[in-house]
Structure formats: C-alpha cells, structure tokens
Amino acid sequence: MSSQASHGLVAVSSHGFGHWAQITPVLEATDRLIAQQDLPPIRWTIRTTLDHDQIQSRYPHPITIDPVADDFGILMFDAMRVDLVQTLQQYKHLHQNWSAHVERVSQQLVTQQVDWVLADIPYLTLAGARAAGIPSLALCSLHWAIILEQLVQADPKALQIAQVSSQTFEQILTQMHDAYASAQAFLAPEPSMHMPRLPNLHSIGPICQQAAITQVSKRDRSHWSVLASLGGIPTSYSMADWPTHCLNKPIQYIVTPSQVDQHPNAVSASQLGLSFTQTFQQCDLVITKPGYGLFAESACAGKPVIYLARDDWPESQALITWLQQHGRALSYETQPLSSLLDTLLSEAPPTPVHPSGNEEAAQWVINRLVNPQNNNA
Secondary structure (H helix, E strand, O other), X not given: OOOOOOEEEEEEOOOOHHHHHHHHHHHHHHHHHHHHOOOOOOEEEEEOOOOHHHHHHHOOOOOEEEOOOOOOOOOEOOOOOEOHHHHHHHHHXXXXXXXXXXXXXXXXXXXXXXXXXXXXXXXXXXXXXXXXXXXXEEEOOOOHHHHHHHHHHHOOHHHHHHOOOHHHHHHHHHHHHHHHHOOOOEEEEOOOOOOOOOOOEEEEOOOOOHHHHOOOOOOOXXXXXXXXXXXOOOOOOOOOOOOOEEOOEEEEEEEOHHHHHHOOOEEEHHHHOOOHHHHXXXXXXXXXXXXXXXXXXXXXXXXXXXXXXXXOOOOHHHHHHHXXXXXXXXXXXXXXXXXXXXXXXXXXXXXXXXXOHHHHHHHHHHHHHHOHHHOOX
C-alpha cells in the first residue's frame, strides 16, 4: 500500500442536489474509517456543476471541484413533472457520439491522475473510467436506464414525438446498462428501486447525513414546526387551505423564500437564521415529495412525513412503501391537511432507523478502491 494520498473523483449527477446529499454521508464515513485504520487521507475531487455553496454546506472540507456535468438525469418542468420528450431528445443526441464522449471523459480522468471513481450516478463517468483502466464504484437508489425505461413504458408515444426509434432507444438503454455494469459494484442503499439488469448490484442499509439526525436539546415547544420542501427545482404550490393551528398550538411552516408570502405562518430558513439541516433538526414534521434524501433522513430521525403524489416518477412507490414500513407517512391527497397533521402530530414519533449504509458504503470504497490489497468487502 502506497503512503501517498489516493486521488478519488466523485462524479455527482446534475439532476438535483439530492444526489450530492446522498453521497456526502459516505464521504464523511470514509474519511472517518480512513483515519481509524491509519490509512493515508483521500484527495477528493468532486465532478459536478452543482452550486459551490451547496457542495460545501454538506461537506465543509478541503476538496477540488471539477465543474463538469457528465449527466443530466431527467429533464423536469418543475419538481413534480417530467419533460420526457426533451429528455429523450437529449439522450439521443448524447448517444449519437457515445464513443467520442467516453474517450473524452477517459482522457480527462487520466490527465487529472485520478486513482479511482465513485459515481452517484453519471454512467458516462463510469464508462470513461473503464476505458482508462480506472477502478470505480457506483452508488444510488436508482439509475437512469431504469428510470428512463419505465417512463417510456408509461408514455410510449413520447418516443414518436421525440423522433427516437425503438431500436435507437434500446441501443441507448444497452449502453447505459453496460456502463453501470462496468463498476466493480453498484451499491443500492435502502430504500432503492428494483434494478434487475445489474449483475454487480449490492444492497446496503440506509444512508443519511449524521447531522440531520442529531437531537436538538433546545427547541421552541410553543408551536409546531413543519418543514415544507419539494427539492431543489423551483416549484410553486398553493398554501391557501393550510391550517394555522393544530392540536391547540400554532403551526410555523418553514418554506423556500418564494413561498413565504403564500401563508401568514410561513417563514424561510434564512429568516430564522438557520441552515436547511438545522431546520430539519428542529422540525416536528416534513411535507415533501417522494425522494430519497428527505424520506431516508425523516425515517432515520424519527420524523413523520406528509408526501405529495408523484405518480409519474418511477422511484416513488419503492420509497413510499419503505417509509410506511419503517416510519410514519401519509399521502397529502388522501385527506385535508388539517386532518393529516392532527393524526401524525398526535401520535408518538416513529422509532428512528439506523443509517447503516453510511459505513457499509465507506468500507466498500476502502476495500475496493483505496486499499484493494485488503479486499474483504
């Protein structure tokens, strides 16, 4: 084993902040285990076009940022609605020159002297790593091939509108699956979609930011604190019928700045002088869309959830089923919000789930990438 720090490149999807939020607990756990095992520290490069402040808010440690997007995921009209036609046209354009893109990324990784790659979940980076002979791991609760395939199954006419033939679409899916399968392992943290075509799939426990589940000793108990967050893509929604009180206590809704004027009890985290993590720590309940980050963090923090339907997103059902099994969650569409709040806030909080995936994934990184001579993953 070399005494030199290894250079790990972390490729993060530009689809949304959730992919960075999902991978950062693994980086933190890897750093911790590296120190415990007396191994040289890792020199991290983060390959993403996400905002620098967002990156540092989750991982406030020395890193190099490579501002490149190796994927775009699925194009969205807003946080809830998929733009499938535009997405298909983008994938068609990307894969028309697939070999050239793979070679370009391969050369970039070699030039940067990258020792290994961890991807959540840009498959182009994985393909480039394979072409360069660089070992890699993938980690995510989904991958873009299964998402795209299921979106088209639900709306097959989108292929014709996007002028993508069935043969071209199958070729795109094959290249995507092939890239994901090139990683030494594809780590699927609980809860994950069913991903049957990946021969390298390995299930691990839930992943969650440790700070999010840290108990807050001093909280204002004079009101209910409800965090309403639909993710990083700007989305407006009506709060006209949201109640001002629940169980004889006022409700404070913590929302994005654009939603503050939608309700007399609405405030933003910045108005409270709090970070997003701090608002999550202090809230009593979360209103959100089905998404890995807040679903996993709510279960691990023992916080009840009211979720908005996201019927066209293929990952939704797996997330909802898991959260209903391991936490407490109700659908926004089933009853008036006042009734949902009464039900969830009158019950004892659910038992927190242990985020065992943090260290499981970190040990994979160490055993397969950082210190493969000691491979027992």
